[in-house]
Amino acid sequence: MAVEQGRPEVSGGSGGVLTRLGTWTENLSEQAYAYLLLTPAFVVLLLFAFWPLASAVRMSFFADVITGGRLGEFVGVQNYVALLTNTNALAPAAFVDPSFETPILEQALFMTILFAVLSVTGETLLGFLYAMLMKAEYKGRRLVRLLIILPWAIPIVIQGMIFFLLFRPGYGLLTEPLQQLGIFSSLPLNTTFDSFVIVTVADIWKTSAFMALLILAGLESVNQDLYEVADVMGASRWQRFRYITFPLVFPVLMVAMLFRTMGALRVYGIIESTTVGCSTVPSMTCLVTQMMFGSSTLYGSAAAVSVLIAIVVGLFIMVYLLFIKQSNQSLGLA
DSSP states (O other): OHHHHHHHHHHTSHHHHHHHHHHHHHTSOHHHHHHHHHHHHHHHHIIIIIHHHHHHHHHTTBOSOOBTTBOOOBOTTHHHHHHHTTOOTTOSSBSOOTTOOSOGGGBHHHHHHHHHHHHHHHHHHHHHHHHHHHHSOOTTHHHHHHHHHHHHHSOHHHHHHHHHHHTOTTTOTTHHHHHHTTSSOSOGGGSHHHHHHHHHHHHHHHHHHHHHHHHHHHHHTSOHHHHHHHHHTTOOHHHHIIIIIHHHHHHHHHHHHHHHHHHHTTOOHHHHHHSSOTTTSOOHHHHHHHHHHSSSOOHHHHHHHHHHHHHHHHHHHHHHHHHHHHHHHHTTOO
């Protein structure tokens, strides 16, 4: 009896707390339990993503000058107006020129968006072709897979050096032939248009393998019975691709393009490692770097550019999520 009477006292210890905690979690709804499991991820995201973004937003409303470790005076949206109207005299390149007197490839916003559209489009088309080659059964498939994935494994600095040497004036392997064809100038790495083309091709060459791997995962998930039914119905290869392969792979394709678009809109490393620098191909990320670490430290303007980058990336994400939702609804997955 003494032992039986002593048991309630033990339940008040750590075992009792764990029991009550377990009972509390069991009584949660599935949605509440899911949010509970995601709480650590939300905390990390808050500390390493939203808090720096909030700090950048706050800094963008203050003047560029920082004295005594404190921000300058509050200027409101003046930094944004100066960038969007191209009136920031100390900015290393035009963010956007409303008069369009500045060439489009010398405007950071338009150049970055154009680069993202062209590179992601090229990577998607080439990645889809690579994925089909990696999935097909033939002799030497392992070697083909290795050759496709190899550029993705090369560090971006090495990749930049490869393309730098290919188009180096004087002894670059492709400099003189392309110059004779009238495609490039004699100094392709110093010319904005030539450098933009080189950087875009270099990015497509490297990251097509990433797209191919994601698309290959989507191809592998397609039910093969559908192809057997299509063969019995006498469908051609194009009809099988149009009505089976592409619709079922489309959600995966959108996710892959979403990841690559986010990376392309933040392009920086390939520009610095391939061309003579950000002054030739002024992306938005290049503007932030030059404003933060250039001869004139423009913290407020740099923060404004970073916020505008986040807004542009967010708009692209919303468009992709809309396409993904519509594709899932058409497939009956949502």
